[in-house]
Amino acid sequence: MVLIAFHSSTAGHVKLHALANWGINPMLIEDAVLQRCAVTTLIYNFFGKTRFPEYAEAWYRYGISTHDFSRIDLVFDHGLKTGICAHAETRQLMRHSDLCNFVVKVRRQFMRAFEKHEHSMLGIDMEA
Structure with a gap:
């Protein structure tokens, strides 16, 4: 459980933020609110990627943290390099997992809604 929590809060977490960056392109977004949200996300x-290791080092140096995470960037980079695992057979888990069942069903509805409104979401990638 500790390893899952560590991965979720480090390598996996950074990958989710990278996917958010992939999903947006503020240069193509015409709506001012969506554009501001995209720029804020970027x-x-x-x-988070460039400064967090510096913060971690300072927290350790000043005694705020008992562990030196100044090289956490290596964990971030590892997570980014691993890419996205193939997940074509995710549907097979639906009958075994309420969460998986929910996510797969919500994804289908999200895709339909996105396609209906994609003209107003230029530069936003539906898969991300």
């Missing part, structure tokens, strides 16, 4: 993700 900036937040940039600083």
